[in-house]
């Protein structure tokens with residue numbers, strides 16, 4: 471059992487901590503920050519308290535609110551140019567996965583040559599980026615504690631994974647108060663993204679005891695809290711536990727990586743611009759069904775963690791009940807049970823298969839996977855045929 475467990479990000483979780491962002495930067499000695507966000511977060515007034523705290527702490531800042539869903543290389547390179555002309559000494563990301571991934575790319579490209587897409591793969595980045603502090607506003611991405619950023623190549627529509635220890639944020643400030651006003655559809659999509667991280671991480675071929683512990687605890691906490699967060703909205707306890715669970719799931723998959731759900735969902739995001747969390751949620755039962763013969767015991771663990779009473783079931787029955795539990799959650803959260811409704815067009819099937827197979831996640835999926843397998847999973851998910 472050889473493994474290397476590495477999460478250099480310092481994490482602080484506290485209700486209302488985002489209102490102390492200015493003090494936090496002051497304590498770290500940073501004076502000029504580049505604030506990466508999207509227009510939705512800014513328009514919702516989420517930045518107001520953060521900006522006030524920066525002003526009170528005499529921190530100068532420039533706002534970049536051009537982040538787009540499924541971040542592009544052009545967006546990142548534009549941000550890096552603006553950081554250089556502003557002369558920022560640090561970067562603050564406030565938002566969901568797209569804002570955090572964009573900020574990671576910008577941070578890296580301030581200190582590295584060429585284009586962000588030149589660094590596709592693992593360990594290619596030569597120099598550390600600017601210090602990066604992240605404040606997630608959704609409970610799902612886990613990007614606040616991962617070593618990767620996902621960037622879309624706008625020419626090929628391929629979502630490129632760039633993975634390096636230099637991409638880990640320096641600090642993550644978790645404030646559940648920022649997530650209480652999230653609309654239901656975003657709560658559902660991001661929460662199911664976190665559940666997918668936890669499940670794919672737990673069944674990956676490259677787990678270790680630490681990542682498995684984080685994954686299972688994340689599955690438990692999401693199973694217990696996602697419906698309350700979705701149906702009540704402003705229930706602080708469930709929001710807080712979802713935020714912590716998405717962090718644990720992110721910490722887990724930063725060690726173990728993911729699997730076929732993410733291989734396919736990144737492709738669907740790149741080609742059809744489908745929201746990441748919804749694509750994951752809709753694909754998850756089909757990939758679990760495909761993977762079941764390779765890891766029935768782990769699938770039985772997942773069922774138990776999701777609250778299924780498995781004591782009187784065989785391993786096979788318990789494993790199958792995990793798939794039923796995920797489908798039940800999708801139904802409760804109003805998520806389609808097929809990917810046809812998400813706008814997938816099977817005319818693009820050869821490209822979807824080719825791009826999915828290019829993902830490094832296929833290699834660590836628990837069940838050996840061929841291009842024909844990926845095609846079958848996509849076709850089954852399209853037709854809603856389990």
Ligand SMILES: [Fe+2]
Nearest residue numbers: 611663667746
């Ligand atoms: Fe994800």
